[in-house]
Amino acid sequence: MRKSIPLVAVVSLIVLWSLLPIYWSLRTSLLPKIELTTTPLKYIPMPLSLENYQNLLGIGTRGNDVWIPLKNSLINSIVTSTGTTLLVLLLSVLAGYAFSRFAFKGKNLLLGTILVTIALPAYSVMIPLYRIIIRLGLLDTWVGITLIFTSAFAPLGVWLMKVAFDTIPIELEEAAMVDGASPAKTLLTILPLVVPGMVAVATLTFLSAWSQFVIPLVFSPQNASPITVLITQFVGRTSIDYGLMSAAGIIAIIPPLLVVMFLSKYLVDGLMRGAIKN
Amino acid sequence: MAARLVLENVNKYFNAQNPAVSDFNLEVEESEFLVLVGPSGCGKSTILRMVAGLETVSFGEIFIDDVLVNDVPPSDRDIAMVFQNYALYPHMSVYDNMAFGLKMRRTPRSEIDGRVREVAKILNLNHLLKRKPRALSGGERQRVALGRAMVRHPRIFLMDEPLSNLDAQLRTQTRAEILKLHHKLQATFLYVTHDQVEAMTMGTRIAVMKEGKIQQIGSPQEVFERPANMFVAGFIGSPSMNFLPARLRSSTGKPVLSVLGSELEILPEQVLPLKLKGNGEQTLILGVRPEYLYPVGEEGGIKCRVDVVEMMGAEMYLHMQVGKNELVARVKTDSSIKPGQKFAVQMDLGQIHLFDPQSGQSLM
Numbered sequence: 098m099r100k101s102i103p104l105v106a107v108v109s110l111i112v113l114w115s116l117l118p119i120y121w122s123l124r125t126s127l128l129p130k131i132e133l134t135t136t137p138l139k140y141i142p143m144p145l146s147l148e149n150y151q152n153l154l155g156i157g158t159r160g161n162d163v164w165i166p167l168k169n170s171l172i173n174s175i176v177t178s179t180g181t182t183l184l185v186l187l188l189s190v191l192a193g194y195a196f197s198r199f200a201f202k203g204k205n206l207l208l209g210t211i212l213v214t215i216a217l218p219a220y221s222v223m224i225p226l227y228r229i230i231i232r233l234g235l236l237d238t239w240v241g242i243t244l245i246f247t248s249a250f251a252p253l254g255v256w257l258m259k260v261a262f263d264t265i266p267i268e269l270e271e272a273a274m275v276d277g278a279s280p281a282k283t284l285l286t287i288l289p290l291v292v293p294g295m296v297a298v299a300t301l302t303f304l305s306a307w308s309q310f311v312i313p314l315v316f317s318p319q320n321a322s323p324i325t326v327l328i329t330q331f332v333g334r335t336s337i338d339y340g341l342m343s344a345a346g347i348i349a350i351i352p353p354l355l356v357v358m359f360l361s362k363y364l365v366d367g368l369m370r371g372a373i374k375n
Numbered sequence: 376m377a378a379r380l381v382l383e384n385v386n387k388y389f390n391a392q393n394p395a396v397s398d399f400n401l402e403v404e405e406s407e408f409l410v411l412v413g414p415s416g417c418g419k420s421t422i423l424r425m426v427a428g429l430e431t432v433s434f435g436e437i438f439i440d441d442v443l444v445n446d447v448p449p450s451d452r453d454i455a456m457v458f459q460n461y462a463l464y465p466h467m468s469v470y471d472n473m474a475f476g477l478k479m480r481r482t483p484r485s486e487i488d489g490r491v492r493e494v495a496k497i498l499n500l501n502h503l504l505k506r507k508p509r510a511l512s513g514g515e516r517q518r519v520a521l522g523r524a525m526v527r528h529p530r531i532f533l534m535d536e537p538l539s540n541l542d543a544q545l546r547t548q549t550r551a552e553i554l555k556l557h558h559k560l561q562a563t564f565l566y567v568t569h570d571q572v573e574a575m576t577m578g579t580r581i582a583v584m585k586e587g588k589i590q591q592i593g594s595p596q597e598v599f600e601r602p603a604n605m606f607v608a609g610f611i612g613s614p615s616m617n618f619l620p621a622r623l624r625s626s627t628g629k630p631v632l633s634v635l636g637s638e639l640e641i642l643p644e645q646v647l648p649l650k651l652k653g654n655g656e657q658t659l660i661l662g663v664r665p666e667y668l669y670p671v672g673e674e675g676g677i678k679c680r681v682d683v684v685e686m687m688g689a690e691m692y693l694h695m696q697v698g699k700n701e702l703v704a705r706v707k708t709d710s711s712i713k714p715g716q717k718f719a720v721q722m723d724l725g726q727i728h729l730f731d732p733q734s735g736q737s738l739m
Contacts, residue, residue: 268462271429276476276527277450286475289466 119350126150126344133339149344166327167345174323175352176239177313178306181246185254185302186295188247193258194284198267208259211252219249219312230316237317245316246306254298261294262287296363300356307353324349377405377563378440378453378530380426385435387421387587395421396587399435403531408557408564412574413584414610419567421587423533426565427456439531450479455524456533459540461516463508469495469519470504476527490526497559498522498552514545521556532557534566538573550577571611575599583607605660605735608728614665614692614703616728621661623729634661635697637677641724659738662728665692668704668720670712676719677702684714695720 125133126149127142151157155164195201196208226245235241265287273283310325318326328345331338380403387396396418403409411419424430426437428449437444444452455476463472470491477487495501498518508516517537524532537553538546554577557564568574574581575595582592583606591603602608608616621634632639670693679695679702686708693704693712704720706712729738 266460266462268458268460269464271427271449272456272458272462272464272523273475273479274429274449275427275452275454275456276523277479278475279450282479286464 119347122343122346125339126347128340130338130340149340150348152341153344153348163331163341166330167324167348170322170324170327171348171352173239173242173317173321174307174325174349177242177246177321177323178303178352180239180243181250181306182299182303184243184247185251186299188251189254189258189298190284190288190291190295192251192255193260194262196255196259197262198270208256211255215252215256223315227315237320237322239321242313242317242321242323245312246302246309249312250302250305254302257298257301258291258294261291265290292363296360300360303356304353307349377561379403379405379438380531380563380565381438381441382422382426383436383438385422385425385437386433387418387425387430388433394433394587396425399587399589401582401589401592403563403565405563406561408554408566408577408579410566410568410574410578410581411584412568412571412578412581412610413590415569417584418587419569419584420535423456423535423565423567426531427454427533428452452531453529454531454533455527455529457520457524457535457537459536461508461520461540463516463519463523465508468505468507469500469511472508472519473522473526476523480527487526490528491522494522494525497525497556513541514549517541517545517549518552521553525556525560529562531563531565532560534564536568537566538568539570546573553577571613575611583610585610601737601739602662602728603737605662605730605737608662608730608737612664614705616662616664617668617702618730619661619663619697619700619702620732621659621729622656623659624656632659632661635677635700639722639724641727658732660730660732660735662730663722663726665703665705667723667726668702668706669722670704670706670718671721673718676721678717678719681712681714681716681718684712 124140124142127145127147128139129144129146129148132139132144132146148157152159152163153167155161196204230236230241230245233241235244269287269290270283273286274280278286307323308325309323313321313323314326317323324345328342328349331341331345380401382399382401385396385399386394388394399418399422401409401422411422413419421430425432428444428447432445439452439454464475467475473491473494474487477490482490491504492501495504498521500515500518500522503511503515503519508519511519517540520537534553538549541549550573566573566577574583578595580592580594581598583590583598585606591598591607593601598607599611602611602616605618609618619634621632623630623632625631630641632641677697679697681693682696682701683694685692685694689708690705691708691712693706695702695704702720730736731738
């Protein structure tokens with residue numbers, strides 16, 4: 098027990114470190130505007146005010162002023178993040194399987210190149226990418242943003258799925274082949290075994306896509322702009338609406354939170370037990 | 376249903392220097408139980424995988440019922456394979472594991488059900504059909520793996536060391552079960568093992584392999600009694616055959632072997648194929664199995680000192696030292712024999728083998 102005391106302390110510190118900013122946003126979002134600037138600072142939102150949320154959801158004094166852009170940006174975020182996640186999953190499973198199982202010329206070089214792109218900062222490709230997207234007529238569209246996100250997140254997904262397939266004994270596929278399964282059916286047969294890997298890829302991709310800011314700021318400033326970009330726009334000519342920003346931020350946390358809660362159920366281990374005798 | 380399997384000059388190269396299998400020729404007759412046996416890395420599993428279609432053939436041809444199958448995918452070869460680690464699908468029940476191959480072949484549901492239940496009954500798996508593989512013991516998993524192959528009614532069964540993950544008792548039991556199965560199904564079996572006991576007890580014929588080449592093919596008895604070379608002689612039989620340096624000369628028409636200071640007169644027929652170089656001597660390797668060595672007291676044979684006594688129950692193995700050579704004798708248990716004891720041993724001269732010291736080939 099004694100050993101765990103420093104451990105608990107460190108973990109608590111990390112948890113506080115992560116949760117405090119969120120708490121501060123929550124507290125700011127729940128305070129009436131005037132209370133934000135009073136001294137001494139209020140650590141607990143009292144009196145409680147739902148004004149910011151009412152305004153965001155179009156049932157407050159500002160009518161649909163904020164609700165319509167919020168709704169649109171939420172839809173944009175959900176569509177691009179979900180689209181990216183599905184596309185990345187598809188690519189990662191197929192490419193990861195190929196990298197794990199097939200021998201082909203230039204395989205290591207190709208895999209290495211893909212991995213290098215993970216380390217490549219997005220800024221370094223921004224300008225050529227901008228030209229490409231304009232040429233394709235995909236600026237400020239869901240498809241454009243989804244394609245850019247996919248190109249950014251697929252490499253990590255491919256790598257993770259390759260590793261996931263590597264851990265599956267190849268005899269399972271060989272048994273399927275001998276039993277008469279086509280290559281596609283063989284892959285489908287063992288797919289349930291890499292579900293934990295797929296969940297990891299989906300979670301990572303969704304969260305990364307959801308929290309992107311600079312790329313959508315540049316590539317989808319208007320019609321396809323996501324919630325991350327919208328939040329920064331609650332800036333008036335003379336004032337910054339911290340309460341509204343914080344409330345929108347809290348709302349923006351909800352979808353990824355749901356995704357993590359839902360998917361983590363499938364991050365089960367032990368699925369492989371009993372496949373082979375070790 | 377059983378098929379005839381023919382491999383003609385099959386070669387497999389994983390790299391350009393060392394072939395894993397070279398110039399391999401084998402004919403497995405219908406309903407035969409052929410065992411490929413050899414030490415690990417001798418290419419026996421590679422052969423099996425080439426027959427299954429899981430490995431390409433570098434050169435040479437494989438025929439199943441006179442149809443060239445080199446380029447036929449595994450799914451179309453109508454074979455079933457049992458893997459060393461069973462390769463059961465962990466997310467499927469025993470039933471679904473066994474039904475998988477039939478489902479892939481679009482067999483009607485009612486027929487699948489009938490066949491799975493029939494095989495489950497034979498293998499005593501009835502009560503386990505709904506379980507997942509992880510809830511089964513090693514022996515049960517092994518039976519499911521066998522069952523998965525059986526429901527298909529394949530033309531050829533391929534088995535890659537299917538017993539090596541079982542404990543000794545279960546292994547003996549399953550060995551008998553597989554034999555019964557072979558008898559019942561009358562299918563062609565190609566069975567790979569590194570265990571010479573399995574090979575001897577199961578095979579209609581066995582093919583002993585080393586470094587990608589067949590050393591000898593024959594019935595277990597043939598291979599045991601007339602090994603083609605020193606490798607086969609040493610690999611088959613337990614404990615291994617003893618090899619001793621010997622000199623052969625002719626003394627007044629009678630061939631005489633001198634072994635470790637003893638002179639042994641042998642029958643002329645035994646050396647008939649040997650061309651004795653005039654009156655000159657010829658250096659040979661003498662092989663004798665441990666069961667044909669007898670301790671005979673203190674004089675009158677090869678003088679040995681007992682190093683280690685291995686107690687096996689009714690028998691014991693004596694590891695003995697003769698100069699720089701080691702000899703193993705397999706004798707009836709005798710509690711008076713102790714390590715350190717010295718005595719002479721004789722051998723049954725009718726049971727000796729003679730090998731060429733250079734090539735290792737049998738000279739008999």
